[in-house]
Amino acid sequence: MYTLNKPEFTLKAVLTSCIDAIEDADLVARLNAVKSKIEANEPLYDREATNGRLDLVPRNTSVGSVTKEEMVALYSDYLSATRGAARAVYDAIRNSAPNKLCPLCSIGSVAHIDHHLPKTKYPDLSILPLNLVPACNFCNDKKKARYPKTAGEQTFHPYYDAHLLTQRWISAKIDRGPPLVLIFSVTPPHFWPTTDQQRVARHFTVCGLGTSYGTNANANLVPLKRRLKKLYEVGGASAVQAHLEEERDCHYDKPNSWQYVSFQALATDSWFVNGGFNEIADSHI
Numbered sequence: 001m002y003t004l005n006k007p008e009f010t011l012k013a014v015l016t017s018c019i020d021a022i023e024d025a026d027l028v029a030r031l032n033a034v035k036s037k038i039e040a041n042e043p044l045y046d047r048e049a050t051n052g053r054l055d056l057v058p059r060n061t062s063v064g065s066v067t068k069e070e071m072v073a074l075y076s077d078y079l080s081a082t083r084g085a086a087r088a089v090y091d092a093i094r095n096s097a098p099n100k101l102c103p104l105c106s107i108g109s110v111a112h113i114d115h116h117l118p119k120t121k122y123p124d125l126s127i128l129p130l131n132l133v134p135a136c137n138f139c140n141d142k143k144k145a146r147y148p149k150t151a152g153e154q155t156f157h158p159y160y161d162a163h164l165l166t167q168r169w170i171s172a173k174i175d176r177g178p179p180l181v182l183i184f185s186v187t188p189p190h191f192w193p194t195t196d197q198q199r200v201a202r203h204f205t206v207c208g209l210g211t212s213y214g215t216n217a218n219a220n221l222v223p224l225k226r227r228l229k230k231l232y233e234v235g236g237a238s239a240v241q242a243h244l245e246e247e248r249d250c251h252y253d254k255p256n257s258w259q260y261v262s263f264q265a266l267a268t269d270s271w272f273v274n275g276g277f278n279e280i281a282d283s284h285i
């Protein structure tokens with residue numbers, strides 16, 4: 001996970017682009033009649049997201065005489081459509097992730113825009129830029145139409161939740177197997193507010209981080225074994241431990257990355273540094 005700056009586009013500008021492109025005069029009239037109501041979602045969303053209470057944003061099935069399907073179609077016809085009038089907004093948000101790295105997992109490549117609060121449950125937020133987040137296939141698919149019914153059920157929001165990344169809340173432990181693998185779990189600081197502890201646990205589960213972290217970390221063990229064997233021959237357990245700590249410290253600024261968490265777990269396991277690494281399978285495939 002990592003944070004992103006909020007999109008620079010306003011809901012007012014995006015909605016105007018959509019309305020200007022609509023040919024159905026009746027729909028244009030109905031949208032214009034509720035324009036201010038739709039736009040009022042922007043300060044509301046910003047306030048609740050800043051307060052960590054997106055669970056309080058109401059779910060609406062329509063906006064005045066504009067139906068849920070018509071609101072959702074604004075997104076699919078004018079933002080995500082290749083030649084949509086507001087496609088530039090879609091592209092800018094999708095491309096805002098450095099190196100196209102998914103901000104929800106820091107593993108997958110961005111492939112979609114995820115509606116942080118799903119458009120099927122919040123159709124009036126379907127084109128709200130603050131609710132549009134770049135995401136990888138895996139995270140987008142896992143999140144689907146999930147939405148927070150309580151404050152503790154809110155997943156990590158890259159535009160608002162920097163405070164959830166200041167300390168480590170993911171841990172790993174060695175399962176000796178065979179095959180030897182790392183198992184990841186959520187261990188938030190006990191002094192955190194209960195809601196934040198619940199939130200990171202929810203994010204871990206919803207985005208399937210146990211699976212994606214495990215896949216990456218365990219694929220990395222085979223080449224690591226070759227390295228550690230050489231180090232052990234020369235400098236014993238202390239050389240192995242020093243190497244693992246050095247690798248961990250390269251990721252000091254991302255304490256919840258699979259890399260930091262993995263090396264932390266391996267460096268602090270005395271069985272592993274004293275030769276347990278020999279139990280790593282020579283190939284995982």
Ligand SMILES: [Zn+2]
Nearest residue numbers: 102105136139
């Ligand atoms: Zn992802």
